[in-house]
Amino acid sequence: MAAFRCRRDPCGFICLILTYFSVFYADYVVIQYVLIPAYSGSVWCTLHGSVFNIILLLLLACHSKAVFSDPGMVPLPETAIDFSDLRSQSNRLNDRVSVADLSTPGCEGWTVCSRCETYRPPRAHHCRVCQRCIRRMDHHCPWINNCVGELNQKYFIQFLFYTGMASLYSMALVVSAWVWRIRSEREGDGDKEGEEAPSKHLIVAHYIILLVESILFGVFVLVIFYDQLVSIITDETPIEQMRNRLMKDKPNNTHPTHITHTRKPKIALLREVFGRGSIICWLFPLHSSPPSAGGISYSALPDYDV
Numbered sequence: 001m002a003a004f005r006c007r008r009d010p011c012g013f014i015c016l017i018l019t020y021f022s023v024f025y026a027d028y029v030v031i032q033y034v035l036i037p038a039y040s041g042s043v044w045c046t047l048h049g050s051v052f053n054i055i056l057l058l059l060l061a062c063h064s065k066a067v068f069s070d071p072g073m074v075p076l077p078e079t080a081i082d083f084s085d086l087r088s089q090s091n092r093l094n095d096r097v098s099v100a101d102l103s104t105p106g107c108e109g110w111t112v113c114s115r116c117e118t119y120r121p122p123r124a125h126h127c128r129v130c131q132r133c134i135r136r137m138d139h140h141c142p143w144i145n146n147c148v149g150e151l152n153q154k155y156f157i158q159f160l161f162y163t164g165m166a167s168l169y170s171m172a173l174v175v176s177a178w179v180w181r182i183r184s185e186r187e188g189d190g191d192k193e194g195e196e197a198p199s200k201h202l203i204v205a206h207y208i209i210l211l212v213e214s215i216l217f218g219v220f221v222l223v224i225f226y227d228q229l230v231s232i233i234t235d236e237t238p239i240e241q242m243r244n245r246l247m248k249d250k251p252n253n254t255h256p257t258h259i260t261h262t263r264k265p266k267i268a269l270l271r272e273v274f275g276r277g278s279i280i281c282w283l284f285p286l287h288s289s290p291p292s293a294g295g296i297s298y299s300a301l302p303d304y305d306v
Ligand SMILES: [Zn+2]
Pocket: 113, 114, 115, 116, 117, 125, 126, 127, 131, 132, 133
């Protein structure tokens, strides 16, 4: 039900349609205007066609998993919880009410979301688009029309990886086909050139559009891919980076919201996102065990009395 709520965002709808359109357009141009004219009758046509389509299939599979997976929504309580006492104590510091002050073992870092009206575990944040709190929320991404959180970050990064690969591959194929075309035109006869003149412009237009698309998406995903890896190995989501920077800038800050995580090895942090299986499995949108051994189970209500 919550997943359907995410899809109400019009910007997310447009980005999803744009993503599917860009993928199918790239496939159409590569097959119709790159592989068939330049490699027709050669084994390279089948080889490049197969590899390119496998990359696109993996891209779409990872994208679908990122779109339709639960990013890690904090469950809502079955019965409404009265937070009026906590709110009055907290001086209304945004929507966050720390329950760490209650000094109950096991509840450090838990906060209250006044929008969801529930308790949320450490590192969970409220997404205004999804209208829910998301565990280890990274950001809300319109390209997947979903939040990037603890449970779907792996699929999101895989989607970025395959988009980058598809962009690079299509750039290389277009450039090589263009070079081949220029060479064959120089060597070819004038009659054939005159015959193909109208479609030649169309082919060049498709090459330019696909090159621009590949460069734009390629650079875009490369930057986000890098940011994602940095946020994993530093164990700090962009929201936490921003919050920690703000807390640092505040003089005499004593509020307990500045959370410092225990330093873990980089490989352990990567395994928390990509799963505990073989590194080869990191490349595929397969379900992996939850980040913590034995699984994380968050209840809507932590185990203490308010
Ligand atoms: Zn919330």
